[in-house]
Amino acid sequence: MPLPPKIAAWFTAQGWVPHPHQIALMETDRDSLLIAPTGGGKTLAGFLPTLAALQAPHKGLHTLYISPLKALTHDIARNLARPVAALDLNIRIEDRTGDTRPGQRARQRVDPPHILLTTPESLALMLSYPQAPLIFGSLRRVVIDEIHALAESKRGDQLMLGLARLRSFAPDLTVTGLSATVENPAKLADFMGGAQVVLADPGPAPDISMLPTHTPPPWAGNGGQYAAGDVMDAIRAARLTLVFINTRAQAELFFQALWAVNPDNLPIGLHHGSLSREVRQKAEAAMAAGQLRAMVCTGSLDLGIDWGDVDLVIQVGAPKNIKRLFQRIGRANHRYDTPSRARIVPANRFEVIECVAALEAVAERDLDGTPHPSAPLDVLCQHILLCACAAPFDAASLYHEVKRAGPYRTLSRADFDACLDFCATGGYALRAYDRWQRLILQENLWQLRDPRAARLLRMNIGTIVNPELMQVRRRGNLARLGEVEESFAASLSPGDTFLIGGQTVRYDRLRDMMLEVTPQPARQPKIAVFSGLKMATSTELSARVLALIGDPSRWEALPKHTRDWLALQKSISALPTPGTLTCETFERSGRAYFCLYGFCGRNAHQTLGLLLTRRMEEDGLGPLGFVATDYALLIWSVDPVLDPAPLLRLENLTEGMEQWLASNALMKRGFRTIATIAGLLHRNLPGTRKSGKQATFSSDILYDTLLKYDPDHLLLRITRDAARHGLVDFERIEAMLASRPEIVHTTPPHVTPLAAPLLLEAGKVPIRGLGAERLLEAEAARMMAEAGLA
Known part of the structure; x- marks a missing residue:
């Protein structure tokens, strides 16, 4: 379909020429996955067929736009208003999120707009109402923005189940996915249920490098605060800067550090998920109005919002994930023909190497991914219950509908029936309790046993289970x-x-x-521990770091202080290299230390530490503690590890893993999340909300009951699978050991250069403030001198 004359004239009036990928979406009626760089007009490409179609009258909802962020729906609404006004289209555009007023939501169910902007959770809620076939029967198009971000979590699985339901109401539906950062386009297209891939020109390479700093990074920790003055200089030289920090607590600290070196009082904002909605919206409005020079933020501003005046992005701390770094870089110079400008600030010496490896990956446009298991059954359980809220259903028909969703294509009928049985009875150990008898079969159709339960189920929709939080006022x-x-x-x-x-x-x-x-502005703060995102370095980036460390011919890309550090490690002990597993045993202050350089990520090393210390205890070595980072694991004990090979046998670790998981508190935490998603537990109740203690108490009792009387219960099975995959990252340990790497074990005479930062991590916790920083610096100097690096 060529551009209609009015739309072509609008392009000409803007001084624009349509991009080939925008025309490609106009010319197809197939489901499509558009991959185009930030600033490449992806969103406009997704909406052009809609704007063209709505030049003719259309009754009811025509296009559904779905994004991972509520803030993105507001941004899209603003951006759509311009072409709609210029084309003189008589159409309504509304959003439907958790912020939408109840009266407007009710009206949308009987009189939907032509274009509705929403989130996966709000779509699931709308599909749970009996009016769903009427609301969506006229639907012609669905546009999914930042689809890669949804595909990496259970929100994406929930959305794909919703799309399968929409296709039952609107068989001629066309779905378009939009993304700038996709490591495997074919896999993502398959996730959508089968879509054609449309690739745009990638545009100019980004202008990205390390930010020069007056002082080298510290040996451990710090969160990048050593470079606050250098970051402030960069902010001063730019129009508008986004300063990305990996965690909420570190964002608070770095924000404070910037203000301490801001004598000009340049306006700097703060944005992260633990701030109230009012505070976040105030910061966003100030940024949109040009009232800020910089915003310190976390992943809350990662995605798609077009802050047109941003001309610099600074990433403080190693990015941990190449794709996330690409996404953040794209926030700067949000235009197709202008290179994005970004600078990276490593928080410590190990992160220098990770940052250099990430820069090499960006130059090669080599993205990594976050593995996500297909067809999570807890999400399916929630979907089945919500379908029952809308209307009675036939099990066979719903099973075939679910299999149309990309992640659930290979779902077995046995797994579907297990989910249905759980929804109906709660499972073997719980079927005697009325509260979990939720579905009943009448005239071959499954329906809610008590229609009043629909309200409770709708109040608990979603796959995001936040930690227990308390409001601060x-x-x-x-x-x-x-x-x-x-x-x-x-x-x-x-x-x-x-x-x-x-x-x-x-x-x-x-x-x-x-x-x-x-x-209390004059007081030294005790630091709030926000949950935030527990990011571990991705498998691909970890492999790049390991390859860089193990190849001295590539060290020219590293600063001199880092080259000297690695060279000393090579002379005293051994360098970690691909295909080997390097371990060290040394003594210090009357304690034996065992250091393993696994490069598996913090969660995996944490798990490995728990398993190895358990084995060391059985072997009589007297383990006393351990510390884990993304790169290594350090264990201290009474007696030394003389031969690590028996400790690292995969079959022994796997057996220990199963025993440990059965009684571990982490499993209870994982069960609480899965039981909440599956609808066994409810956090939100009419007129109130359970406290975290109440929710934990209920969850722990259920977990212990099922473990004792029904160990094969569906939710316990899901919990075990999820724990191995994500909660404790045991899969990364398995991948490390399954290839039978050569174990290189050295016994240096003292602490080694690579192990020294881990000892600093272990001793960093107790005290805060300037005195603590001075003590830490002094300890770092002593440690490095002991390791042989002056």
Whole structure:
């Protein structure tokens, strides 16, 4: 379909020429996956067929736009308003998210707009109403923005099940997925249920490098604060800068560090997921209005929002994931023909190597991915219950409908029936309890046993199960500042101070399950422990780091201090290299230390530490503790590890893993998440919300009951599979050991250069403030001198 004259004239008036990939989507009626760089007009490409079709009258909903972020729906609504006004189209564009007023949501169910902008969770909610066939019967197109971000989590599985349901209501539906960062286009197209891939010209290579700093990075920790002055200089020289930080707590600290070196009082904002919605929206509005020079942010601003004036992105801390770095780079110079400009600030010496490896990957446009298991059954259980909320259903028909969803193509009928049985009865050990008897079969159709249960199920829709959080509000005017974890709140006593929203506050009291605080700008804060995103370095990036360390011919890309560090490691012990597993045993201060360089990521090393210390205990070595990073594991014990090979036998670790998981608290935490998604547990209740303690208590009782009386229960099976895959990353340990790498074991005379930062990690916790930093610097100097590096 060529561009209609009015749309072609609008392009000409803007001084634009349509890109080939935009024309390609106009000319097809097939499902498509468009991969185009940031600023390449992906969103407009997704909507052009809609704008062309809506020049003719259309009754009801025509196009559904789905994004991973509520903020992105508001941004798209603003951007769509321009062409709609210019083309004089008489159409309604509305959004439907958790922020939408109840009255507007109710009206949308009986009088939907032509274009509806929403999220996966809100779509699932709309599909749970009896009016769903009427709402979506007129639907012609679905546009999924940032589809790669959804495909990496259970939100994507939920969305694909929703699309399968939409196709039952609107068989002629066309789906378009949009993304700038896809490592495996064919796999993502298959995730969509089978789509053609449309590749745009990748555009100019980004301008990305390490940010020069006046002082070298510290040996461990720090969060990049050593470079706050250098980052401030870069902000001063740019129009608008996004400063990305990997975790919420580090974002708070770095925001404070920037203000300490900001004598010009340049306006700098803060944005992360633990801040209240009002605070986040205020920061976004200030940025859109050009009132800020920089925004310190986390993944909350990773995706697609078009801040047109951003001309610099700074990543503080190693990116951990190449694709995430690509995504963040794309926030700068959000135009197709202009290179994005970005700088990276490593937090410590190990991260210098990771940053160089990431820069090489960006230059080669080599993306990594986040593995995600197909067909999670807890999501399917929730979907079955929501289908029952809408109308009675035939099991065979629903099974065939579910199999049309890409992730569930190979779903067996036995697994579907197990999910259906769980939804109907709760499973063998729970079928005697009325509260879990939710579905009943009447006239060969499954339906809710009690229609009033629909309200409770709708209140708990979604696959995001947040940690237990408590609201923080200012005492007096009761302004909400944000949230902190319940476990952190429980550690506070009246008078304690902590950071939130870039300011130090004093905890006064707990009232109505909210923390009331008073600003205390002069006090040294106790740091809030936000949950945030627990990021581990990806498998692909870890492999690049290992290859770089193991090949001295490539060290010219590294700073001199890092080259000297690695050279000394090579002379004293051994360098980790691909195909080997390097281990060290040395003594220090009367303790034996065992260091293993696995490059498996922090979660996997944490798991390996628990398993190895358990084996060491059985062997009488007297393990005393361990510390894990993305790159290595360090264990200290009474007696030394003389031969690591028996400890590292995969079959022994696998057996130990199964025994450990059966009684581990991590399994209970994983079960709580899965039971909530599957609908066994409800966090939100009419008129109230369970506290974290209540939810944990209920979940732990259920877990112990099922483990004792029904160990093969569906949810326990899902929990075990999920734990091996993501919670403890045992799959990465298996991958490391399954290839039978050569074990290189050295016994250096003292601490080695690569092991020294791990000892600093182990001793960094107890104290805070300037005195603590001075002590840490002194300890680092002593440690490096001991390792042989002056």
